[in-house]
Every structure is written in structure tokens, then in C-alpha cells.
Amino acid sequence: MTHRASHPNLLVLPAVAWLVVFMLIPCLMVLFYAFLTRGIYGGVDYIFTFENLARVFDPLYAKIFLTSARIAGLATLLAILIAYPAAYAICLAPKKWQPVLLFFAVLPFWSNYLIRTYAWIVLLNREGLVNNLLKSLGYTGEPLSLLYSEGAVITGLVYNYLPFVILAIYSSLSRLNPELLEASRDLGANALTTFWRVTLRLTMPGIAAGGVFIFVLSIGNFVTPAVLGGGRFQMIGNVVYDQFLTANDWPFGAALGMALIVIMIVLLLLQARLTAHFAGERREANDGA
Amino acid sequence: MTPSPRPILSIDGAVKRFGKTVAVDGISLDIRENEFFALLGPSGCGKTTLLRMIAGFETPSAGRILLDGADISPLPPEKRPLNLMFQSYALFPHMSVRQNLGYGLEMEGLPKAEIARRVDAMLATTDLSALADRKPDQLSGGQKQRVALARALIKRPKVLLLDEPLGALDKKLREKMQLELKRLQHEVGTTFIIVTHDQEEALVMADRLAILKDGKVLQCGGPEEIYERPANRFVANFIGVMNFIEGSIEGGVFRAGGQAIEADTSGLATGRPATLAIRPENIAVHSAGNGFAGEVVDIAYHGLDRQLYVRTGLCDTPLQVRVPASNGAFAVGATVSLGFAPAHCRLFQD
The missing domain is CATH 2.40.50.140 (Nucleic acid-binding proteins)
Structure with missing residues (x-):
């Protein structure tokens, strides 16, 4: 096979070309547009300015960024709290059942994102399943306003991205050497202390990977806040959407988009640092597993 | 230190079934205080299952395990005053050597100063002082083995269980560590029970050994007795x-x-x-x-x-x-x- 040594370099060419054409160049265009002036009927005029970037830090938009970060943060926290026990339970199941359980965990993912989000309207509206259930159980007389709220948006985000978080945490948990947990018990730690000091600590890379994933996708999301938030409050994704399609201010939309990309890159770098920090430990954790 | 005849650990008719397979089939053994005891047998003979039962990771299907005369079978591993050195060493990868050694003492709720003192002493005994702040992935196989041993010994267990402790080391290092283990055992004055499939290792290190096959003890005795007077054809073939x-x-x-x-x-x-x-x-x-x-x-x-x-x-x-x-x-x-x-x-x- 030595005469084929140069092939691997050629084999990545299609992927690299794809990334350059559909990822790198559009990103550079967004970056470029962020420094231009808006055209009167949409589009851009090629007049260089820092004004768009300065507007990103306007308290009005800073507040929307913070709201988005809060919603994404809560969704992340909730998703991890749900995904961790689920992933743990899958890991404890007999080996032959684990792929089946993972399949079911990921199953909702195979349906359309928009349909899955609209389904929550059916569940949460005033005449929806949840309200009817609560009423029939006598918990509430008046139907609750569940839909078009921050809670509904967070629910939608958690629901949509949970499978990824479960997968990320599962992959981390399943690579944990069970003898480490036994060693902890053997040295006098009970099950809870063992979980806290060994299991959780060593599965941090999985939590970080799943967490960054849902956070990044949530903070820039515009479908879920539009559908389940009912336009009552805005996340930064909606503002970007509006700038391009309603306000016809492409340069400002591009500047906001750049800010989102920067947040994403910073988080991914942090996650990579964390994973590298744990890399040696993970290798060790695999010994004899 | 000559082994005293008093049994510190008694295995009394221990049975372990996994579904239909019987891993341990009614084993009774007395392990004496301060002796170096080896459980020897081919893979699948039940020796590791027996060791895990003693450590508390497997519940006996029948029979009892007595430590100092008290039945410890119902106790979870963390409540048993004995420690296991794992075959994979199972060092905590996110902790330094010092933290690995201190972990077990922290669980006993000892004061920080006391923990530091005992960790330092154990590091010196096992010649690990220079490596105290390294993480496990910065250690060689032999060094990891010593850390694993030190981490178990620092708890001052009544019985130290060792699961194939030298299995991952190369031949030269194995022979060195065999003597090192014996030296340490004399120094700390603890009962050692070692599981091995290596008959040479068992003969060199053990005061007494039990040969296991299909979950049963075929012969139990001193190395010379077993080498010179094997009880049956299997033992004769397995040893030497x-x-x-x-x-x-x-x-x-x-x-x-x-x-x-x-x-x-x-x-x-x-x-x-x-x-x-x-x-x-x-x-x-x-x-x-x-x-x-x-x-x-x-x-x-x-x-x-x-x-x-x-x-x-x-x-x-x-x-x-x-x-x-x-x-x-x-x-x-x-x-x-x-x-x-x-x-x-x-x-x-x-």
C-alpha cells in the first residue's frame, strides 16, 4: 500500500472543496458585508464603515444577546440534566440492548425539525393535550398560557437537541473503565461520592461536547422562538432574520451574525481545550476496559 | 515474619453462579494472618470471581466469607477493611499520584495533615516520592503498578487482594517486582492474596497456594509440597x-x-x-x-x-x-x- 501514500491527501479534496465553497467563502462574505453600508433597497453599498459593528454593542441588542444566552443556557442545563441519567441508564443496560435504546433516543431526530416544533403547539396551546390533561386531573380550572412563552421556547430547544446531548454523554460514559468506579468503592467511597468524584469528573468532556452543541445551536436559533415564542420576544437569531428579510439591513444582519460566529468559535475552542485536557485521562480510563 | 496459624480470612463453602454457569463451586479455604497466599489456575477457573467476592464486588450465591471471624458477605466493598489492587491498576486518571494515594484516606475522614503525613510515608516506602505530582498517564507500567499497590496499602487493609498484579509487566520487571512485593509484604506485615495464572510467579512468591480448576480447589499447600507431591494429574501438569x-x-x-x-x-x-x-x-x-x-x-x-x-x-x-x-x-x-x-x-x- 506504500505506493498509495499520497492518496489520503487527494481523498479529502472533495470535503475541503465543499467547506471552502459553502462554508469559508460565505463566512468571509458575511464578515465583508459587516463592514459595508446598507443599500436603500436591500443589498449593500460598497462604502466601508465600522458603524454596524458598533451597533451590535448597542444596549438594545446587547440585551437581546443576553436573553438569547439565558434561554440557550437554561436549555443546555435542562438538556444535560435530562440526558445524563438517560445516557447512564443506557450504559447500564445489557450490551446487546444499548444500540436499540440509543436508536429510540435518537428516533425523533429523523422527523422534520419544523414539524417537531409545531407538534409542541398542539401539545401546549390553550386547548392542547397538556392543558386538557391538567384540567381533567383537576389541577387547574382555567387553561394555562403555556405556549408563546420563554418556557415553551426552552422546551422546544431541549426537545430538539436532546438526542445529540444523550449521544455525546453516552459516548463518554461508555468509555469509562468500570474498574475505576470499583476502585473508588474499594477505597471506601460510597456510590454517591464515587459518582461525584470519579464518574462525573471523567465524563466532563462528553457533557462539554453535548452542552456546547445545544448552546451554540440554541443561541442562534430562530425557528423555535418564532414558532413557540410567537414573536412575543426575540432571540438574536430572529433579529438577524429580520435584518436580512424585513429591515433590508444586510450589513447589520451580517455584523450580528459575525458576533454569533465569534461566540460559537470561542465556545468550541474552550471545549477543545477541555477535551485536550482530559485526553490523557480518557486514554488512561480506557486501559483494560 | 513467619505466618501465624490463625486464619484471618475464611472462605466457607463459597458458590457463585452466573445464570447457568458455576464460576465458583463450593470453595472453602483458610488464609492465615500475614501469609502470602496465591490463587492459581488457568483462565476461567474462578480465581478472579473468588477474589471479587472477597472484595465485595460479587455476592456469593451461597456460602460465607469470614474476616477475623465475622461474616463480611453482606457488606458493600467500601465497608470492608480489605483492599484490592486491580489488574488494570484502575488509577484515577484525573488525579496526581499523591491524590490517588490520598483518596482512600479522605474517605476515612482523616484530617488533612494526617493524610499528607501518611501519603508522604507511603510514597517513600514505595520509592514514588519523585513522581508524587505526576498524572497516571505520565507514568511507566512499572510505576503505575507501584502506585496502585501504594494506594491499596495506604489504607492498612487487613488483607490485600491482588488481581494479576504483574500481568502487564515485561519479564525482567516481573521478576524484580515479585521480590519487591514480597519485601513490601514483610515490611507492612499484611496478609496478601494474589490471583495469578503464572505458576512460576505463584511458586516464587507464595507461602501457600491453592490450585483452582472449574471453580474448585484441587490442591492447597506450600510451593514445595505442590511441586513435589501434586495431588492429581492436572496439578502435576499445571505446575512446572x-x-x-x-x-x-x-x-x-x-x-x-x-x-x-x-x-x-x-x-x-x-x-x-x-x-x-x-x-x-x-x-x-x-x-x-x-x-x-x-x-x-x-x-x-x-x-x-x-x-x-x-x-x-x-x-x-x-x-x-x-x-x-x-x-x-x-x-x-x-x-x-x-x-x-x-x-x-x-x-x-x-
């Missing part, structure tokens, strides 16, 4: 090198290939097949004489000695005969005369 000659008892005499071999036949059924076992070093070889005639078919040079393979009329496979390496008198094709000392011949009828 053994020649087997198939024959039968006729009129109180063992006969093979039409010739009689002098051996103690008391207690054996006459007129029935039997196997004679003799070790290579117990066969005398001469260039001529009135012993059993044979022909040297192969010679293996081992440095310290030479292994001759001698074809005789006694059995199909050539007999292995060990002579000192300095004895270069025999060449392939030479005819020789073999002599079996009756005291070293053992007969089995199983």
Missing part, C-alpha cells in the same frame, strides 16, 4: 514441567511399554490403567547402564541447563530430561540409559 508415562498397575507393579518401573503403588487399584509422572530434573541420564534405553532426539539449550528429549520404549512422546548446561556429553542420535528414582515417581489413577 512434567513427563507423563501411561501404563497400568499389574500385580502391584507399574508397567509401561512392557517394562516395569519401580514406584510406590500403595492404594492403587491393580489391573487398571495408571499414569506415572516424573519431573525432568529427577531423571538420571547415563551414556550406558542398565536403566531404560533411549535415544536423544532433540536438545534445547537454556543457558542454565540443557533439556534433552529422549525417545524410549515407555511412551510415545519423548521424555524431557534436564541436565546441567556444562554437561555437553550427549548429542542428538546418542543412545542413553535413563534412571528414575522411585521416590520421585508419582502415580495417578484419575
Whole structure:
């Protein structure tokens, strides 16, 4: 096979070309547009300015960024709290059942994102399943306003991205050497202390990977806040959407988009640092597993 | 320190079933205080399951495990005053050597100063002081092994359990660590129970050993006793090198290939097949004489000695005969005369 040594370099060419054409160049265009002036009927005029970037830090938009970060943060926290026990339970199941359980965990993912989000309207509206259930159980007389709220948006985000978080945490948990947990018990730690000091600590890379994933996708999301938030409050994704399609201010939309990309890159770098920090430990954790 | 006869750990009719398979099939053993005890057997013999039952990671299906006379079978691992050194070492990868050693003491709720003092002392005993702040992935195999040992010993367990402790090390290091383990055991004065599949390792290190097969103890005793007087054919074959000659008892005499071999036949059924076992070093070889005639078919040079393979009329496979390496008198094709000392011949009828 030595005469084929140069092939691997050629084999990545299609992927690299794809990334350059559909990822790198559009990103550079967004970056470029962020420094231009808006055209009167949409589009851009090629007049260089820092004004768009300065507007990103306007308290009005800073507040929307913070709201988005809060919603994404809560969704992340909730998703991890749900995904961790689920992933743990899958890991404890007999080996032959684990792929089946993972399949079911990921199953909702195979349906359309928009349909899955609209389904929550059916569940949460005033005449929806949840309200009817609560009423029939006598918990509430008046139907609750569940839909078009921050809670509904967070629910939608958690629901949509949970499978990824479960997968990320599962992959981390399943690579944990069970003898480490036994060693902890053997040295006098009970099950809870063992979980806290060994299991959780060593599965941090999985939590970080799943967490960054849902956070990044949530903070820039515009479908879920539009559908389940009912336009009552805005996340930064909606503002970007509006700038391009309603306000016809492409340069400002591009500047906001750049800010989102920067947040994403910073988080991914942090996650990579964390994973590298744990890399040696993970290798060790695999010994004899 | 000579082992005292008092049993510190008693395994009383322990049984472990996994579904339909019986991993441990009614084992009873007494392990004496301060002795180095080895559980020896081929893989799948139940030795690791037995060790895990003692440590508390498996619940016996039947039987009891007594430590200092008290039944510890219902206790979870963290409540048992004994520690296990894992085959994979199971060092916590996110903790330094010092933190790994301190972990068990933290769980006892000892004050920080006391923990630091004992960790430092243990680091010195196991020659790890220079590595105290390293993470496990910065250690060599031998160093990890020492950390794992130190982490278990620092808890001052009444019994230290070691699961194939030297299995991951290369031959040179193994031999060094065998002696190191014995030294440490004397130094800390603790009972060691080691699980191994390596009969040489067991013979070198153990005060007493138990040979396990199919979840049962075949023989339990000192290394010399087991080497010199194996209780049955399996033990004879498993420990060291053994020649087997198939024959039968006729009129109180063992006969093979039409010739009689002098051996103690008391207690054996006459007129029935039997196997004679003799070790290579117990066969005398001469260039001529009135012993059993044979022909040297192969010679293996081992440095310290030479292994001759001698074809005789006694059995199909050539007999292995060990002579000192300095004895270069025999060449392939030479005819020789073999002599079996009756005291070293053992007969089995199983």
C-alpha cells in the first residue's frame, strides 16, 4: 500500500472543496458585508464603515444577546440534566440492548425539525393535550398560557437537541473503565461520592461536547422562538432574520451574525481545550476496559 | 515474619453462579494472618470471581466469607477493611499520584495533615516520592503498578487482594517486582492474596497456594509440597514441567511399554490403567547402564541447563530430561540409559 501514500491527501479534496465553497467563502462574505453600508433597497453599498459593528454593542441588542444566552443556557442545563441519567441508564443496560435504546433516543431526530416544533403547539396551546390533561386531573380550572412563552421556547430547544446531548454523554460514559468506579468503592467511597468524584469528573468532556452543541445551536436559533415564542420576544437569531428579510439591513444582519460566529468559535475552542485536557485521562480510563 | 496459624480470612463453602454457569463451586479455604497466599489456575477457573467476592464486588450465591471471624458477605466493598489492587491498576486518571494515594484516606475522614503525613510515608516506602505530582498517564507500567499497590496499602487493609498484579509487566520487571512485593509484604506485615495464572510467579512468591480448576480447589499447600507431591494429574501438569508415562498397575507393579518401573503403588487399584509422572530434573541420564534405553532426539539449550528429549520404549512422546548446561556429553542420535528414582515417581489413577 506504500505506493498509495499520497492518496489520503487527494481523498479529502472533495470535503475541503465543499467547506471552502459553502462554508469559508460565505463566512468571509458575511464578515465583508459587516463592514459595508446598507443599500436603500436591500443589498449593500460598497462604502466601508465600522458603524454596524458598533451597533451590535448597542444596549438594545446587547440585551437581546443576553436573553438569547439565558434561554440557550437554561436549555443546555435542562438538556444535560435530562440526558445524563438517560445516557447512564443506557450504559447500564445489557450490551446487546444499548444500540436499540440509543436508536429510540435518537428516533425523533429523523422527523422534520419544523414539524417537531409545531407538534409542541398542539401539545401546549390553550386547548392542547397538556392543558386538557391538567384540567381533567383537576389541577387547574382555567387553561394555562403555556405556549408563546420563554418556557415553551426552552422546551422546544431541549426537545430538539436532546438526542445529540444523550449521544455525546453516552459516548463518554461508555468509555469509562468500570474498574475505576470499583476502585473508588474499594477505597471506601460510597456510590454517591464515587459518582461525584470519579464518574462525573471523567465524563466532563462528553457533557462539554453535548452542552456546547445545544448552546451554540440554541443561541442562534430562530425557528423555535418564532414558532413557540410567537414573536412575543426575540432571540438574536430572529433579529438577524429580520435584518436580512424585513429591515433590508444586510450589513447589520451580517455584523450580528459575525458576533454569533465569534461566540460559537470561542465556545468550541474552550471545549477543545477541555477535551485536550482530559485526553490523557480518557486514554488512561480506557486501559483494560 | 513467619505466618501465624490463625486464619484471618475464611472462605466457607463459597458458590457463585452466573445464570447457568458455576464460576465458583463450593470453595472453602483458610488464609492465615500475614501469609502470602496465591490463587492459581488457568483462565476461567474462578480465581478472579473468588477474589471479587472477597472484595465485595460479587455476592456469593451461597456460602460465607469470614474476616477475623465475622461474616463480611453482606457488606458493600467500601465497608470492608480489605483492599484490592486491580489488574488494570484502575488509577484515577484525573488525579496526581499523591491524590490517588490520598483518596482512600479522605474517605476515612482523616484530617488533612494526617493524610499528607501518611501519603508522604507511603510514597517513600514505595520509592514514588519523585513522581508524587505526576498524572497516571505520565507514568511507566512499572510505576503505575507501584502506585496502585501504594494506594491499596495506604489504607492498612487487613488483607490485600491482588488481581494479576504483574500481568502487564515485561519479564525482567516481573521478576524484580515479585521480590519487591514480597519485601513490601514483610515490611507492612499484611496478609496478601494474589490471583495469578503464572505458576512460576505463584511458586516464587507464595507461602501457600491453592490450585483452582472449574471453580474448585484441587490442591492447597506450600510451593514445595505442590511441586513435589501434586495431588492429581492436572496439578502435576499445571505446575512446572512434567513427563507423563501411561501404563497400568499389574500385580502391584507399574508397567509401561512392557517394562516395569519401580514406584510406590500403595492404594492403587491393580489391573487398571495408571499414569506415572516424573519431573525432568529427577531423571538420571547415563551414556550406558542398565536403566531404560533411549535415544536423544532433540536438545534445547537454556543457558542454565540443557533439556534433552529422549525417545524410549515407555511412551510415545519423548521424555524431557534436564541436565546441567556444562554437561555437553550427549548429542542428538546418542543412545542413553535413563534412571528414575522411585521416590520421585508419582502415580495417578484419575
